[in-house]
Amino acid sequence: MTLHLKKAELHCHIEGAAPPALALAQADKYGVDVSGLIEDGSYVWTDFSEFIVCYDRVASLFRTEEDYATLAETYLTELSAAGTIYSEIIVSPDHGNTIGIGADAYLRGLAAGIEAAKAATGIEGRMIITIIRHLGGEPAERTAFYAARRDHPLVTGFNLAGEERMYRVADFARAYDIARDAGLGLTIHAGEMAGADSVRDALDIVRPSRISHGVRAIEDADLVRRIAAEGVVLETCPGSNIALGVFPGFHAHPLRALRDAGCRVTLNADDPPFFHTSLAQEYDIASEVMGFADAEIDAMTRTAIEAAFVDEDTRAMLLSKL
Numbered sequence: 661m662t663l664h665l666k667k668a669e670l671h672c673h674i675e676g677a678a679p680p681a682l683a684l685a686q687a688d689k690y691g692v693d694v695s696g697l698i699e700d701g702s703y704v705w706t707d708f709s710e711f712i713v714c715y716d717r718v719a720s721l722f723r724t725e726e727d728y729a730t731l732a733e734t735y736l737t738e739l740s741a742a743g744t745i746y747s748e749i750i751v752s753p754d755h756g757n758t759i760g761i762g763a764d765a766y767l768r769g770l771a772a773g774i775e776a777a778k779a780a781t782g783i784e785g786r787m788i789i790t791i792i793r794h795l796g797g798e799p800a801e802r803t804a805f806y807a808a809r810r811d812h813p814l815v816t817g818f819n820l821a822g823e824e825r826m827y828r829v830a831d832f833a834r835a836y837d838i839a840r841d842a843g844l845g846l847t848i849h850a851g852e853m854a855g856a857d858s859v860r861d862a863l864d865i866v867r868p869s870r871i872s873h874g875v876r877a878i879e880d881a882d883l884v885r886r887i888a889a890e891g892v893v894l895e896t897c898p899g900s901n902i903a904l905g906v907f908p909g910f911h912a913h914p915l916r917a918l919r920d921a922g923c924r925v926t927l928n929a930d931d932p933p934f935f936h937t938s939l940a941q942e943y944d945i946a947s948e949v950m951g952f953a954d955a956e957i958d959a960m961t962r963t964a965i966e967a968a969f970v971d972e973d974t975r976a977m978l979l980s981k982l
């Protein structure tokens with residue numbers, strides 16, 4: 661168990677963090693039939709395409725600003741109980757538009773939840789606005805302009821998520837230029853469902869300080885050396901990778917190989933209940949299954965704080981807690 665270790669998370673999709681019990685309560689509230697979606701307290705899906713459908717169905721159970729406040733507060737409070745001092749949640753303002761409350765109310769609700777969790781537990785939270793890869797480049801640019809306005813101080817980063825096998829990184833170059841010019845921290849999903857080329861494109865075109873996943877960089881030794889040399893931080897999510905079949909088991913996961921090659925790595929839960937995991941469980945797996953010593957895990961947590969999209973005063977405060 662790693663309950664005694666401080667924790668930090670850079671990569672968690674907020675709708676993907678909804679505990680099934682909360683999703684059931686929401687379904688009750690709105691009279692939605694969730695049979696086939698939630699069975700025996702777990703989300704039901706079999707492959708990446710089905711996972712995305714399942715994710716959207718769960719997301720559709722959160723419909724108001726207050727629902728989003730509850731979701732963020734519930735998740736961050738749960739993280740804090742496991743020793744987590746910092747969390748960046750990935751948020752999708754497009755979803756606020758889809759459900760009709762609008763992007764502003766969606767972010768306001770999430771921010772209220774982050775602030776409520778901080779008031780109660782001290783956990784620090786930030787939001788990363790994501791564009792959705794399978795929707796293509798044009799909506800991404802609209803979202804980038806929205807993110808660039810930075811209407812909320814807790815919005816500090818920009819990401820690209822969704823189906824990695826659709827479109828090319830180049831299709832999102834302009835969206836990233838907009839976000840970079842606005843001073844947002846940049847990260848991008850790459851090297852998860854697609855291989856090393858996807859990571860190389862991300863580095864060349866987006867020039868991010870972090871890569872969401874990036875683990876399939878392991879397929880190319882030159883690329884691993886480049887990631888290490890450039891100090892790009894990998895937001896690894898081992899439980900997610902195993903659940904989605906990216907690697908056949910934890911024994912085959914490249915976290916240790918990447919770390920040993922000098923890459924800066926961190927531990928993250930991605931969409932925890934969908935992948936039958938949690939941040940605490942990712943730490944436990946690193947410790948008990950992958951055999952990392954506490955000091956090695958602490959180093960990953962320190963890396964996460966060093967790479968966090970926060971102002972320097974907040975970073976210093978968080979580092980002082982380690």
Ligand SMILES: [Zn+2]
Nearest residue numbers: 673821872930
């Ligand atoms: Zn992700």
